[in-house]
Amino acid sequence: MIEELGAGDARSVVLLWDEAGLTRPWNNPREDFLQAVKGSSSTVLGVREDGILVGSAMVGFDGHRGWVYYLSVAKAFRGQGYGRRLMSGAETWLRARGAKKVQFMVRRENDEVIDxxxxxxxxxxYVQVLGRRLD
Ligand SMILES: CC(C)(COP(=O)(O)OP(=O)(O)OC[C@H]1O[C@@H](n2cnc3c(N)ncnc32)[C@H](O)[C@@H]1OP(=O)(O)O)[C@@H](O)C(=O)NCCC(=O)NCCS
Incomplete structure (x- = not known):
């Protein structure tokens, strides 16, 4: 069952993201997680198997569109439908908040996930994403 995670899940979520190759040295994944779970327009969804966190997705609604970040399923549990269920959970969460569209960014070096x-x-x-750091 897909559930909303809380601050107590920070350690296992970061381990999951690390294993999935989603963390980057310039981001602090623990802070990213804690900020998303405490915000009213964002959450981190998770799915457990025998109490162990095996998948997660960060979801946020910016008032216009829904966004998904850090979608990850533990290597040992891939190919069993968890990724699909997490994305479906993200869509349900966003729809309930009035979002009409969901989107996400995929790093160029992660092309294989497009399939x-x-x-x-x-x-x-077909848009280009531009950005700069504020910190
Ligand atoms: C991407 C990821 C979340 C997929 O999770 P998963 O639980 O293995 O995916 P599912 O089992 O739900 O697969 C759903 C469908 O996609 C297909 N699929 C899954 N991974 C695939 C791949 N690498 N290539 C092609 N098809 C794939 C499955 O066959 C399945 O098809 P079907 O349901 O139509 O038969 C997982 O591979 C992952 O954590 N990858 C590393 C992190 C990452 O890249 N995240 C995305 C960042 S943008």
Whole structure:
């Protein structure tokens, strides 16, 4: 069952993200997680197997669109539908808040994951994302 995670899950979530290759030295994953779980327009969804966290997805609604970050399933549990269920959970969470669209960014070096998203019905949005750090 997909559930909303809380501050007490920080350690296991960061281990999961690390194993999935999603953490980067310039981000603090623990802070990212804690900020998302305490905000009213964001959450981190998780799924457990025998009490162990095996998948998670950070979800946020910016008032216009829904965003998903850090989608990850533990290596030993991939190919069993957890990723699909987490994305479906993210869509349900966003729809309940009035979001009409969900989107996410995929790092160029992670091209292989595109086939997974295609299976779920996602299609490329031909935009370039620009950004700069504020910290
Ligand atoms: C991407 C990820 C979350 C997929 O999780 P998963 O639990 O293995 O995916 P599912 O089992 O729910 O797969 C759903 C569908 O996608 C397909 N699929 C899964 N991974 C795939 C892949 N690498 N290539 C092609 N198809 C894939 C499955 O066959 C399944 O198809 P079907 O249901 O139509 O038969 C997991 O591989 C992962 O954690 N990857 C590393 C982290 C990452 O890259 N996250 C995304 C950042 S943008």
């Amino acid at each position: 997974f998203y295609t299976r779920l019905g996602y299609v490329p949005q």
